[in-house]
Amino acid sequence: xxxxxxxxxxxxFLALLVLLILPPLVMSMFKPxxxxxxxxxxxxxxxxxxxxxGSNALTIIITAALVYILVIKxxxxxxxxxxxxxxxxxxxxVAAVMWGLTRVPR
Amino acid sequence: xxxxLKIENVLILGKMINASILLLIFAPLLFTEIIGDFMxxxxxxxxxxxxxxxxxxxxxxxxxxxxxxxVSWFVLFDYWNFFGGIYLFYVLLTLGISGMxxxxxxISGMVGDRNASSAEDNSPVSSSxxxxxxxxxxxxxxxxxxxxxRPRGMMRR
Numbered sequence: 482x483x484x485x486x487x488x489x490x491x492x493x494f495l496a497l498l499v500l501l502i503l504p505p506l507v508m509s510m511f512k513p514x515x516x517x518x519x520x521x522x523x524x525x526x527x528x529x530x531x532x533x534x535g536s537n538a539l540t541i542i543i544t545a546a547l548v549y550i551l552v553i554k555x556x557x558x559x560x561x562x563x564x565x566x567x568x569x570x571x572x573x574x575v576a577a578v579m580w581g582l583t584r585v586p587r
Numbered sequence: 588x589x590x591x592l593k594i595e596n597v598l599i600l601g602k603m604i605n606a607s608i609l610l611l612i613f614a615p616l617l618f619t620e621i622i623g624d625f626m627x628x629x630x631x632x633x634x635x636x637x638x639x640x641x642x643x644x645x646x647x648x649x650x651x652x653x654x655x656x657x658v659s660w661f662v663l664f665d666y667w668n669f670f671g672g673i674y675l676f677y678v679l680l681t682l683g684i685s686g687m688x689x690x691x692x693x694i695s696g697m698v699g700d701r702n703a704s705s706a707e708d709n710s711p712v713s714s715s716x717x718x719x720x721x722x723x724x725x726x727x728x729x730x731x732x733x734x735x736x737r738p739r740g741m742m743r744r
Contacts, residue, residue, distance in 0.1 A: 486694075493691060533639045543631060550624050558621065566682045576690050580713035583694055 492582050497565075497575070504564045505557035518560045522552045525563070626671070630663050633674050637662060689715050 508515040527544045534540045551559040569575050637658050645651040662670045693712050712718045 489694060490691070493694075530635065533635050543635065547628060547631060550628055555621060555624060558625075570683050570687060573686075575687050576714045576716070579690050579694055580717075583713050 489582060492585075493579055496578050496582060500569060500575075500578070501561050501565055504560045508557060508560060515556070518563075519552050519556055522556070522559055522563060523548050525567075526551065629671060629675060630667070632678075633663060633670070634659055636674075686715060693718060 504518070508518055526547050527540075530544045530547065531540050534543070638655055641651050641654050641658065645654060693715065712721070
């Protein structure tokens with residue numbers, strides 16, 4: 482890898498770091514965004530567990546445990562990971578960011 | 588007045604130093620707690636995956652219950668250091684991390700290579716999609732070349 486490639490790689494890592502930090506920052510600045518993200522995460526967790534286990538008591542117990550850890554205790558980390566993996570990576574926005582960084586004149 | 592300001596500044600500085608020392612002491616504890624919590628979440632998801640897999644393949648029978656208990660014990664407690672890494676890798680692959688890595692290494696490896704012949708080849712490959720388009724263009728050009736080359740031989744006969 483040459484010098485330009487290394488420089489670009491550092492730029493890409495910085496851009497991904499900014500993308501990771503942005504959702505918690507928005508959540509801490511705007512309380513409605515915080516509430517909305519917590520509701521979305523709760524619904525997502527419940528839907529995922531119900532899809533895998535079906536509608537029974539075990540689903541409620543596991544959902545409660547996961548919601549406590551992911552939504553109540555570590556909401557910022559979970560939101561950051563959710564936005565990065567389920568929104569940006571799933572819809573290929575990360576590839577667009579990388580492509581955009583190659584077009585930035587240096 | 589100036590002395591008061593100096594004393595206040597010193598007090599603020601002292602508070603900042605105290606806070607940073609406390610942060611340095613408690614940061615490892617904070618991180619170990621976060622890692623422990625996320626390890627628990629990973630174990631819960633692995634348990635759900637095991638239950639779903641066995642119920643889908645064996646059905647809702649007493650054997651399924653025994654299998655769930657046995658496999659869960661084996662995976663979650665006995666060899667978690669091994670299966671935890673594999674499960675995390677599987678989850679990341681499912682979420683599409685491999686496409687990101689391909690993009691990252693193609694781009695960083697090909698930037699700055701300006702010795703190609705045409706102006707189009709001079710631009711760096713920006714993504715896996717770009718690479719696929721270039722390959723298909725090259726393939727189409729080869730096909731066109733073979734189509735144009737064939738009739739000439741036929742006419743000569």
